[in-house]
Amino acid sequence: MNNFSRLRYFIYLSFIIIGGCTTGKKALQKGDYDASVAKAVSRLQNSPKNSEAMNVLPTAYNLALQNHLRNIEEAKASNDLFRWEAIMYEYQKINQLADDINSCPACLPLVPTPVKYIKELNDSRYNAAVARYNSGLEYLKDNNRISAKKAYYEFEKVQNLQPNFRDVKAKMDAAYWAAVVRVVVQPILINSNLYKLSGDYFQQQINQFITNYSRNKFVIFYSEEQATKQKIIPDQILSLNFDDFVVGQTYLKERVEKIKRDSVVIGETRDKKPIYGTVRATLSIFDKNISSSGLLDMTITDWRDQKIIRQQKIPGTYIWRDSWASYKGDDRALSKQEFAMTRKRESIPPPPTALFLEFTKPIYNQLVNDISVFYNNY
Structure with missing residues (x-):
């Protein structure tokens, strides 16, 4: 440890020692009598003969006691319906002062009989x-x-x-x-056998969310099946339906670029010296995008009067992308990246069921966020 580090350590240690040696005098001067008692007790536990703490403790205790008793009388005289809680709090503070002093042998000669209000505390708690x-x-x-x-x-x-x-x-x-608000979540209906499994998976995610929902204990979600089995009379119906969805819209774009590169070795002289020239190529870049999207309608309806409480349209889109290239001419005109693209072949896109699931992911995130925000403080 160098000298500078030793100095910093000494200063830090000094602050800890100074902070720990407080006697409660400053707190007493500021009128914080409870803190003054606590600090004086702590000091006398560590240093029973500390004269300043011995002087502070009796004064601080008497002032703290009188302050709490005054607050109790004022609370009793008030018209506050819940005044007994304030009274109980004051008795708790008085009893804490007594416990602190009783735990300090050096404090007892200074405050021989710290008062405790056991019955009064119990009575105030009962009245509260x-x-x-x-x-x-x-x-x-x-x-x-x-x-x-x-x-x-x-x-x-x-x-x-x-x-x-x-x-x-x-x-x-x-x-x-x-x-409690009982909310029955109706299953999503998808009129397509092709996307039934994907729709079932989306429904399972929603079911898992409503099963694990615990942010507001006054809201309970039920699936339609649970509500039927338990004979639940709902307060609200949460229905989810796709207004529309499109899977697999394909867009193919071709870009043609004329490329040339100068100062390329294209041969050599009879005496083996390189000959430099310009090489050219035509690069065709193909960009294929397959777009899938849908719009989910979330509607919350009051079951008794069939009034719509909330309605939200939630969009979701997923775009699968693929790129490849071909060229004509001299491949030396191409950059490494361009040449790598020419080695790549068109990829097989995901099946429609997978594309369906992908566009429902952003819908699900928005959906659970909207439900949470709506019901968390309901």
Whole structure:
């Protein structure tokens, strides 16, 4: 390690040591009493005789305690329906201060009896759960999907606050199924035996997507077969149909180029000296494009009133390309790349079923993105 590297290491280490030696005095001066207590406790755990930390801790603790108790009284006096959550949070902070001090032997002589509010914390948690539970019941009374979704989240908060509170699990389950949108995805119909297998594969990809969809738990997709077996009454129907598709449109283009190259050795003199001249060739380049494309109609319909909620036309195109060449004349006029093209022969294009699958790939990507965007926050 060179001198410069040693210096950088020493400076870095010094900053770590200085940062670790804070006593909480600056936090106390800024009015961040909880942080001041935490830093003073940490300092006294590492250095029990640190005089500055010993001076800071009692003051910081008393100020932090009074601040939390003041916040509790203000919250109790408010009309906020969910004030008990704020009260619970304040009691949690007070109890955390006590736990921190009790874990530090050097701190206990300075703050001998840090107060803990166990019963008050439990009471506030219970009251917070009651408030959320009642809020959820009010939302359920509205008897609509949006309110049911809000009710679900209220009951979920109850479950987090007070596990097994009354019948919250049953209420949560009821709210969930009242909020869920059941979407039946109809199979794609392709009126061509030639493309049936390709269409089935495209359908399998869509089925896999809807089976694995999990971005919004309030949306459940069913295939038509699943909906029939499970006797599902849908909320929406998602139908997918090709308005049109064309497979294998062929375009062949020929380009003819006159090529010459100077300073090419074309012979030699009697005394074996090279003779330079110009060579010429006619190059014919063939470009073959086979285009396949289709337009998929995605329609989402409300099952009850048969109103179209969303309709999207999704295009997809795939072009298979091939190039080769031939020439007449002197091949020395050609570049390496041009000569290589003349060695290549026309390729056999993919079968129509493969071309069908290729143009459905961009359609599939757009389709799943559109479905995700539409339903993710539904």
